[in-house]
Each structure stands twice: as structure tokens, then as C-alpha cells.
Amino acid sequence: MTAGQDSATSEALLARILSSLEEDKAEEIVQIDLRGKSAIGDYMVVCSGRSTRQVAALSEKLVQRLKSEFGRACKIEGKDTGDWVLIDTGDVIVHVFRPEVREFYQLEKMWMPAGTA
Template sequence: MLSLAHARHRGLWRCATQEDNDLSFDLDAVQTAQPGVTLMQPPQDATSEALLAHILKSLDDDKAEDIVQVDLRGKSAIGDHMVICSGRSSRQVAAISEKLVERIKSAFGITAKIEGKDAGDWVLIDTGDVIVHVFRPEVREFYQLEKMWLPAEAAASRA
């Protein structure tokens, strides 16, 4: 392991700082340097609430069942909201997930991370501010994420 003094002596510290400076740029300068080239910027309304509303509408449009939203603000640093829903089959779970990722990309310019799509039992979609879990009903019943995140009375009323 290199100490900071050793890294400076070998010139590694300077290289990292120079690389950081090279990689940071002024967006306006890039756009004026190459006319006709537009860089994707996050839309101004890309708040976690707008993203959540878009996700809930998409899930409803694709006939996801038993949609539950959990407010994570003040409870966890993983995101602001969590959405849990079910699809009737592995095929529907995969289709709901694929469409949701496409819609988020087109509406907000966000490339969501997706895990578990190939198996189709439990798909996790991470958009940064909103985490979405799409389950087959049997798998959802087994893991019972609602019990971990919802208040006890809300989780009990869902059972």
C-alpha cells in the first residue's frame, strides 16, 4: 500500500490530479466546440417524486399487481422510494421490467441498473432515487420485503 507521501514522490498523486482535471469539463464549452452535437442532460423535472409517479404509471399500464410504495426518506440511504409489485409469471415479470427500464430511459435519460431479469423470479431495478422490485407472487411471499420496510400495522393489513 502506498502512502500519500510515497505517491507524491513517485508522481502518482500528480497524475491522478491531472487526470481529474482532464476529465472535468465545462458543458457549454463542449457544446460550442462541436456544433450539432447535443449532450444528454437530466431533465429539470427529474425529481424522485416525478420519477416515482412515472414508475407507478408504467407498472399500472403493464398490469403489475399488488403495487406497494415505501417511503425510504429518513430510513435508508439507498434511495428515496421503494416500489414492490408482482407479475403473474416469469415472462410478465421480465416484460414489466424491460418496459419500465425503457420508459425511464426515454422520459428521464436515466440508465437504470437491472438485476435478475433472465431468471424472471425477482427483478431489481435501481434508478438511483427509486428502487423497484418486481416479483413472481410466490417469491414475493417468501421474501416479504414489505415486512422489513413498512410500519408493522401497514404490513399486517396487507397480509
């Protein structure tokens, strides 16, 4: 695969992740471009669910969609608790939080350029 194909793949993956989260009513969806900043992935997506049940459901549906549409087996952590779920797709890291937990960790502030968050 060339670098251009990798980029196209991560772009398509990012677009599907964002649309999946929007379809399932995730709140405050933020996308962060990590290219050139970190080796963990090309993008990070942070969003909130209103309850532990919604956080788990958002995560579960996203993982199912990515498996069926992209053939991606994602690593998922934290779904049992439902406070904060991490989904690692390889190219895109997704964090789904309950609002209070998201506020506590303020993950976006670590990665966003100064003055934007």
C-alpha cells in the same frame, strides 16, 4: 441541485414508475417511503407479475420508459431468471416479483411501519 429539486425529481420518477407498472398490469403495487430511513433511495416500489415472462416484460418496459423519458440508465438485476427483478433508478428502488417469490421474501414487511403490512 437543491434538496427540493432532488425531491421533485424522485417524486416525478416515482409517479412515472407507478403509472408504467399500472399500464402494464403489474399486481399488488406497494410504494414505501424510505426518506430518512435509508440511503439506498427515496422510495421503494414492490409489485408482482403473474409469470416469469410478465416479470421480465414489466421490468424491461419500465427501464426503457425511464431511459427515454428521464434519460436514466437504470441498473437491472435478475431479468434473465424472471423470478425477482431489481431495478435501481438511483432515487427509487423497484422490485418486481412472481407472487410465490414475493411471499417467500416478504420484503415489504421489513420496510413498512409496524402494523401496516
